[in-house]
Amino acid sequence: MRYVLFTAAAGAVVAAAVYAVTVSGRAPVSAQDFVNLQQGDTIQMGFRRAHANGFCISGEFQASGELAAYSSAKALQPGSYPFIGRMSIAGNNPTAPDLRAPVRSLALTILPDTADQWRTAMNTPPVMAVATPEKFYQQLLAIQSNTVPQFFADHPETAHFLEWRSHYQPSQSYATERYHSINAFYLVDRQGKRQAVRWAALPLTDDAGVIADEEAPDALQQEFFNRLQQGPVRFDVQFTLATANDDPADATIPWPETNPQLSAGTIVIEQASVQQEGACNALNFDPLVLPAGFAPSADPILRARAAAYAESHRRRAREVLMQQFAGGANE
């Protein structure tokens, strides 16, 4: 009798542990599933599983203070604050040709190394094609199986994204693109009052740029590095305020151009370096690393991004660690 009791109890402990671990693993789409899909069949050791091809930038954010009334965040009070950033193209291949990518990106960590830091990763499209992580996962599957037209046909919410894509002309420079937060956030003032916003980095130059070799994997990077030799590259950080008609949790719908728009300040890019040598390589531009004065919207894509970026960050950090061990052993 005692033996039966004991075996049952011990069995229950083990079963409970195994059950808890496996059930959580059977969630609809996990962060690991996402990153597995995004990294593809060839693992690019030590690189980001998405937006692998890019470079580091740094400089200053000159805040205008125009949004200070809406948020207590230090980065939105008038002043000049350092940032570490990264420019990249979408895709898992660090040597993919820059000019072939459908999406370009600008990521920023303003006030790095402080509790006031504000991280943002922005892309060229102003909206998402679909509104949930599960559907975005399906979209990635459709891209891999060449069934994108069918996917778009089955998902009417992709209409705004398709409308944007139909007239989007990629430029000849990272310096002349518009980069969007896509997802919405809240600004929170000192009284705790919240205002839903989206933001975008808008170019402040009309110098179109010259591409030396259209097929070079780093064509845009070369152009940008050359451009910086002539002086800093600037972007205006423009906030759009939501009105009662806008749904902050749905990133597929553009907000009307009549919504109030305010300039938070100017991004002044002063330096750039290849990613392995730059400070941006160690950072994960997790859109949920927000200072007091900012809060995430209920958009489910934001949570999925945080979880997937963490998984990608874990994998590449492990690989770089192993490379350092191997390098140390060879010396």
Added chain:
Amino acid sequence: MNKPQSYPFAMRVMHWLMAALVLSLLFAGLTMVKSLGPWQQQLLAWHKAMGLIALLAIVVRLIIRLRSDTPTLPASVPNMQQLAAKLTQLGFYLLLFVMPLSGYLMQNAAGRPLSLFGLPLPSLLHTDLALYGLFREIHGWAALLLVLLIVVHSCAALYHGLIKRDGVFRSMVRK
């Protein structure tokens, strides 16, 4: 010297509170790193705060442990099992330091700010990808070791409590 039959009250309370805390931290951790759900961020914030409290708790517990008289295992327990019990205890103390410390340090190495109830905490490391890799892997693998140790430890405790009934289980439950 006369050894007590049971662990002192303070140690028994600490044992069961920490068991509950650490089990929830483990399950929260293992679930949140997979999930894309909307509650994931809330759980993560809770995990970090409770993880830091666990660090304080283990320091307090070690101090109480070093200052109190604890029961020895009955002579009926074979030597090998006595040794296994000592190693398990040592393993718990080690892992209960390694878990929160690696959690803290991996946040430092990732350049992420940490705070406890609004109080900002200092960063002890510079931002570095390989260092993040080191502490992130330690956090992940030490967690699995801890789960394993908990299973072994619970089985042994239940074996004493239900089969041998030799007072070992009782020593952590009652006076």
